[in-house]
Amino acid sequence: MNIVVIGGGLAAANAVAELRDRGYTGDLTLVGAEPHLPYERPPLSKGLLLGSDEPDSVFVHDRAWYDEHQVTLRLGTRATGLDRDRKQVLLGSEELPYDRLILTTGSTPRRLPALEAGSIPVRSLRTLDDSLALKKELAGHLLLVGAGWIGLEIAAAARQAGGEVTIAETAAWPLLGVLGPELAPLFAELHRSHGVDLRLSTSVDRVEGAEVLLSDGTRVRPDLIVAGVGAVPDDGLAAHSGLATDNGILVDARLATADPAVFAAGDVANHDHPSLGRIRVEHWDNAIEQGKHVAGSVLGDTTPYTRQPYFFSDQYDLGMEYLGHVGRRGYDELIVRGDRANLTLVALWVRGGTVVAGLHLNDWDAADSLRLLVGATPENLDALRDESVPLPRPDEG
Ligand SMILES: Cc1cc2nc3c(=O)[nH]c(=O)nc-3n(C[C@H](O)[C@H](O)[C@H](O)COP(=O)(O)OP(=O)(O)OC[C@H]3O[C@@H](n4cnc5c(N)ncnc54)[C@H](O)[C@@H]3O)c2cc1C
Incomplete structure (x- = not known):
């Protein structure tokens, strides 16, 4: 088999790594428009701007890793079209054949x-x-x-x-x-x-x-x-080849398009999430985890992608993490525990008894509790409202 991954970002780097981890030994090519090896974007607005991270630290793998894992890199190369009938990626006047194609073309800042x-x-x-x-x-x-x-x-x-x-x-x-x-x-x-x-x-x-x-x-x-007015998905390549797009490339629960040879992951994927419905997530964790998941799907795994959206941010001395998705259906109650004035708190958004999202500000111990609570319907919401009752921890069930 011959697998081609288009888009040289985080989802692409994780997809190729997972394909090799799962024992795929066939041809594997990564086509990326940028001249750089795939890299992490969160440091671009944090450590790199602050000078606390070096530019070299952002790369997912070094160049030797791609050689060792027999991933052919086509960097600085933009895919200009897809011929899905003939299973060819167009790179200008050149054609690159594929048996399976993973689209991870990401998103572009809105102008x-x-x-x-x-x-x-x-x-x-x-x-x-x-x-x-x-x-x-x-x-x-x-x-x-x-x-x-x-x-x-x-x-x-x-x-x-x-x-x-x-x-x-x-x-x-x-x-x-x-x-x-x-x-x-x-x-x-x-x-x-x-x-x-x-x-x-x-x-x-x-x-x-x-x-x-x-x-x-x-x-x-x-x-x-x-x-800084948001980003739009880079789904033009898919749309021009006749794949269904609507605010991203439409994929099913396991990240497959309607074309059995074509899959999508990361910022560009508009995913049919089993519990959240259609959702396109522009976050680091989603690019990593969908990148891994799509590798399994390409190799025949039919497991749906069910992970809750997650992101983090750092501003001055404030670190925060957010898990879940409130969405258009909104919430009935917001439980806030902690100290707003000192920006140290946990917040839980609840709808119909289910914790649909949660965040912490500067309370890193709460991260595990959020993983446990978000998506769950706790029997005793009063315990969550009562700050004298500690939040449940994973080892306590
Ligand atoms: C400055 C910044 C800070 C961020 N900070 C955070 C954070 O703190 N927390 C968080 O959760 N998320 C953060 N994010 C979001 C996160 O980085 C993205 O969700 C993630 O990078 C998406 O990865 P991706 O692989 O799907 O797409 P991308 O990273 O966008 O990669 C897609 C790549 O595909 C290439 N490409 C597009 N079209 C083609 C084509 N036709 N042919 C070949 N290549 C093509 C693009 O040039 C690009 O390099 C941040 C994003 C930015 C920009």
């Missing part, structure tokens, strides 16, 4: 062309090269458009580098969609207490020359604009 109307440079942060370029500019005046996770991490790094930071966020609070009105204000306070000029319910009206006009009537003159 706001209006930001590019003036003379101020506009950047986004997705790649290693973006991060290395941004690091050199952190000490200036940054206007961040969008207070999502990546934007807030850039803000923290810039403040720690002595930069001036203005953030324009259209929502009433940063991270409102994920954290809700109960917890999102904590992140506004965190950044303001570190000197960030955070403008909420504020958008960019227009950019004129070196000046940005904000919807609150003020003007700012940043050295650099960074757009």
Whole structure:
């Protein structure tokens, strides 16, 4: 058999490793548009910007690993089309045959062309090269458009580098969609207490020359604009070949498309999750675990992918982890245990008696409890509400 993986990111690196771990000995090729070996993106907005991580530390495997595991690397090479009838990947004028194809093309930052109307440079942060370029500019005046996770991490790094930071966020609070009105204000306070000029319910009206006009009537003159307004899945390759896409490549519970030879994983996969329904997850853990899972599916394993979405963030002295998914169905109750003022707490979102999501801020001991609780329907919710009762730990059932 001959397996080709398109996309040189985290999902791709984990897929090829898992294929070899499971004993697959056939041909294996990884095609990646970037010139770099597959790497981890979380450090790009954290340790790399802060200078606490070296660029060399981000790679999933070193080059020798791919040689030892007989993975043919086609880096700096963009797949330009798929001929699914003839089972060929098009690389410009070249064709690459496959028996099984794994699409892990990830996502790309959303652009706001209006930001590019003036003379101020506009950047986004997705790649290693973006991060290395941004690091050199952190000490200036940054206007961040969008207070999502990546934007807030850039803000923290810039403040720690002595930069001036203005953030324009259209929502009433940063991270409102994920954290809700109960917890999102904590992140506004965190950044303001570190000197960030955070403008909420504020958008960019227009950019004129070196000046940005904000919807609150003020003007700012940043050295650099960074757009942090989300990402769109890179599903064009799949769509043009006739595969079903809708906010990502549509895959079933085990990450297979309707074409029995083609699978997808990571940011680009819109997955039919057995308990959460259709979901596309743009997180590190999902890229790793779906990358591994899809390898099993390609080799004939029919197990569905059931893992709960998980992500983490680090901003200043705050570390946090979030597990689960609230989704459109919302929640009936939010249980908060701990100390909001000191940003040390555990929060549990509950719907119909089931804990649908949970997070901790700076309470790493709670991570195991969250794994136990999220997705479960505890018999005694009062015990969770009562802070004098410790959260259940895995060894206690
Ligand atoms: C700055 C930053 C910080 C982050 N921090 C966190 C964090 O703290 N916690 C967390 O949980 N998640 C974080 N994430 C998200 C996480 O990194 C992503 O979910 C993960 O990288 C997705 O992996 P992937 O392999 O699916 O896609 P990607 O990492 O996007 O890789 C896809 C690769 O495919 C390539 N490609 C696309 N089209 C083609 C083509 N036609 N031919 C060949 N190659 C192609 C792309 O160039 C890219 O290199 C962060 C992301 C960014 C950008």
